[in-house]
Amino acid sequence: MNSVLSRRALLAAAAAFGMLTVTAAPSSAADTIKVGTFLAVTGPASFLGDPELKTLQMYVDKINESGGVLGKKLELVHYDTAADPNKAVTFVKRLIDQDEVDVLLGGSASGETLAVMPMVEKAEIPYISFAGARKIVDPVQKWTFKTPHTDTMACQKIFEDMKKRGLTKIGMISGTDGFGASMQAECKSEAGKYGVDILVDETYGPKDTDMTAQLTKIKATAGVQAVLNPGFGQGPAIVTKNFKQLGLNVPLYQSHGVASKKFIELAGDAAEGVRLPAAALLVADKLPDSDVQKKVVTAYTAEFGGKYGAESVSTFGGHAYDGLMLIVDAYKRAGSTDKAKVRDALEATKGYVGTGGVVNFSATDHMGLDLSAFRMLEIRNGDWTLVN
Amino acid sequence: MLGEFLQYLFSGLTSGAIYALVGLGFALIYNASHVINFAQGEFVMLGGMGTVFIAAAGVPLPLAGLLAVLMATVVGFALEKLAVEQTRNASVVTLIIITIGASIFVRGGAQVAFDKQFHTLPSFSGDTPINILGATVTPQSLWVLGITVVIVLLLQYFFTRTLLGKAILATSHNPMAARLVGINVNAILLMSFGLSAALGAVAGILITPITSTNYEVGIMLGLKGFCAAILGGLGSGFGAIAGGVILGVAEALGAGYISSEYKDVIAFVIILAALFFMPSGLFGKRGTDRV
Numbered sequence: 018m019n020s021v022l023s024r025r026a027l028l029a030a031a032a033a034f035g036m037l038t039v040t041a042a043p044s045s046a047a048d049t050i051k052v053g054t055f056l057a058v059t060g061p062a063s064f065l066g067d068p069e070l071k072t073l074q075m076y077v078d079k080i081n082e083s084g085g086v087l088g089k090k091l092e093l094v095h096y097d098t099a100a101d102p103n104k105a106v107t108f109v110k111r112l113i114d115q116d117e118v119d120v121l122l123g124g125s126a127s128g129e130t131l132a133v134m135p136m137v138e139k140a141e142i143p144y145i146s147f148a149g150a151r152k153i154v155d156p157v158q159k160w161t162f163k164t165p166h167t168d169t170m171a172c173q174k175i176f177e178d179m180k181k182r183g184l185t186k187i188g189m190i191s192g193t194d195g196f197g198a199s200m201q202a203e204c205k206s207e208a209g210k211y212g213v214d215i216l217v218d219e220t221y222g223p224k225d226t227d228m229t230a231q232l233t234k235i236k237a238t239a240g241v242q243a244v245l246n247p248g249f250g251q252g253p254a255i256v257t258k259n260f261k262q263l264g265l266n267v268p269l270y271q272s273h274g275v276a277s278k279k280f281i282e283l284a285g286d287a288a289e290g291v292r293l294p295a296a297a298l299l300v301a302d303k304l305p306d307s308d309v310q311k312k313v314v315t316a317y318t319a320e321f322g323g324k325y326g327a328e329s330v331s332t333f334g335g336h337a338y339d340g341l342m343l344i345v346d347a348y349k350r351a352g353s354t355d356k357a358k359v360r361d362a363l364e365a366t367k368g369y370v371g372t373g374g375v376v377n378f379s380a381t382d383h384m385g386l387d388l389s390a391f392r393m394l395e396i397r398n399g400d401w402t403l404v405n
Numbered sequence: 406m407l408g409e410f411l412q413y414l415f416s417g418l419t420s421g422a423i424y425a426l427v428g429l430g431f432a433l434i435y436n437a438s439h440v441i442n443f444a445q446g447e448f449v450m451l452g453g454m455g456t457v458f459i460a461a462a463g464v465p466l467p468l469a470g471l472l473a474v475l476m477a478t479v480v481g482f483a484l485e486k487l488a489v490e491q492t493r494n495a496s497v498v499t500l501i502i503i504t505i506g507a508s509i510f511v512r513g514g515a516q517v518a519f520d521k522q523f524h525t526l527p528s529f530s531g532d533t534p535i536n537i538l539g540a541t542v543t544p545q546s547l548w549v550l551g552i553t554v555v556i557v558l559l560l561q562y563f564f565t566r567t568l569l570g571k572a573i574l575a576t577s578h579n580p581m582a583a584r585l586v587g588i589n590v591n592a593i594l595l596m597s598f599g600l601s602a603a604l605g606a607v608a609g610i611l612i613t614p615i616t617s618t619n620y621e622v623g624i625m626l627g628l629k630g631f632c633a634a635i636l637g638g639l640g641s642g643f644g645a646i647a648g649g650v651i652l653g654v655a656e657a658l659g660a661g662y663i664s665s666e667y668k669d670v671i672a673f674v675i676i677l678a679a680l681f682f683m684p685s686g687l688f689g690k691r692g693t694d695r696v
Binding site: 059061063064067193219220221222224225226227228229230231233234237250251254255258259261262263264279282283285286287 | 409412413415416417419420423516521522523524525527532534541542543612615616617619621622624625626653656657658660661665666668669
């Protein structure tokens with residue numbers, strides 16, 4: 018009886034573990050490069066992890082079909098963290114010790130990336146994160162790189178645009194989720210450098226159903242020339258609708274956190290005139306042919322959109338694409354799979370044109386992007402338009 | 406000044422009506438079984454998500470809404486049949502834990518069956534805000550308020566005037582005695598789960614144009630609805646409405662006059678205070694125990 022039970026338990030456990038890994042059958046270590054990845058494919062950050070994993074799987078297959086890297090096939094080993102830093106630590110430990118991967122990609126959210134960084138540094142494995150926080154690359158850690166731009170850059174881009182329009186007195190309404198709170202803090206510390214005064218600073222819970230109270234307070238504050246709303250998910254869409262409902266007649270700025278067609282769909286007509294910074298990927302078809310990123314973003318949009326539907330193309334999948342391509346590029350330039358040599362080649366990356374911008378890594382910069390990576394967009398007639 | 410106050414009030418009424426509608430579902434199942442159904446928020450999610458996806462498949466919107474309500478009702482039946490009824494003699498606490506498990510299951514299922522994105526529905530009668538003394542309210546909020554009132558009146562009629570409604574009440578007071586007078590207790594339980602699932606789904610459809618929906622929208626709505634039901638007195642329809650509106654208005658006034666950082670704190674302090682002085686809620690029946 019007991020043995021039957023335990024066998025059943027074992028089977029169940031085996032099945033559970035089986036569901037976590039999405040990899041194909043193992044092959045001998047010599048002729049493959051093992052790419053370990055841990056992403057939030059389920060859970061609250063699944064909108065990040067889902068396109069990231071699909072992108073990695075799609076392009077690993079593509080690279081393998083065309084002969085692989087340095088004559089070796091890429092082998093993707095994946096674990097789903099559900100955006101839980103504790104799970105991320107466990108899985109990265111497994112990727113390093115058990116799966117013995119050659120390179121690490123991932124961490125959809127900043128929390129999980131920051132949690133695994135000390136381990137990665139100790140294991141000395143080249144690592145590219147897909148998460149936003151500035152802390153990941155500031156101060157620079159030897160083995161850790163990242164592809165997305167930071168909240169700080171988004172704040173700078175927004176303030177730059179406000180200054181151009183002569184808007185210096187603003188109100189802020191931020192989500193209290195990790196993304197909103199982090200960007201709120203970054204914007205508040207950057208505002209002074211651009212001569213922008215934050216007259217009123219409100220917050221809302223990420224799952225709140227109505228933000229008119231906070232916006233009424235902003236409306237009643239004399240002298241507010243523009244409103245900035247850092248946040249992601251449904252919150253900014255509700256803010257935008259409430260903003261229109263209350264008849265606020267000042268420009269509304271959203272963050273790159275809602276830079277997807279979904280936002281326009283959710284906010285509807287109220288989204289007209291809203292400005293936000295976003296990566297070039299979103300406006301692939303609207304970029305002038307002279308734009309350096311035009312080629313790579315149109316290709317990615319066509320390939321990913323062709324397989325999973327045009328509306329599923331997001332900057333998050335783009336971050337994964339950049340991570341994979343940067344590492345492949347580094348392998349080719351290193352000419353070997355030696356981890357130290359690959360890391361050095363990665364750090365020497367110059368002028369790589371990706372979906373997130375033009376990447377120039379250096380010993381002091383492991384993100385390698387500047388403000389040109391962001392485009393200022395305005396929503397007009399239910400679509401993005403580029404603002405110059 | 407008046408305009409601002411009215412605006413806070415309206416925004417409180419909007420969220421309050423949403424909480425009330427969700428709270429009603431809690432009250433209904435509690436009435437029949439003394440079980441607090443923590444999967445109530447998931448019924449709300451199923452209503453909204455179901456409508457979005459059925460409409461996306463080409464079904465006209467009103468019909469899609471109806472089908473979504475039916476779908477949620479079936480899930481409600483299934484929850485009663487497959488989980489609650491199987492543990493016939495389990496204590497109420499066990500049943501409550503079962504509903505928590507069911508809510509996680511439904512959420513996971515929705516993530517696979519639907520998707521992980523946010524979705525919205527068009528407002529029933531446009532988005533042009535209605536201006537009252539310098540404050541604005543959207544027509545959709547009025548829909549939510551209006552339908553909530555209608556549902557409460559219907560429920561009131563149902564529980565006090567119809568045999569079936571009275572049977573549900575009788576079952577809640579004393580299942581054994583109800584059985585002895587010929588009430589099919591299992592059928593009553595089954596029905597109340599179906600009814601409250603349908604109610605939740607209707608709420609989900611009504612509020613989706615305001616808040617938008619995704620697979621896990623039920624967690625927070627369920628929690629706030631539960632607070633509304635507790636504050637008003639579990640099992641009381643009017644209590645759930647009063648609780649929801651008080652909660653919503655307290656949040657809005659708190660955010661407006663004190664600080665939006667402490668919005669939820671203010672609401673929860675009111676609930677704590679209310680329960681401290683009136684443990685059975687504002688409109689709940691005083692509990693008496695026979696010794």
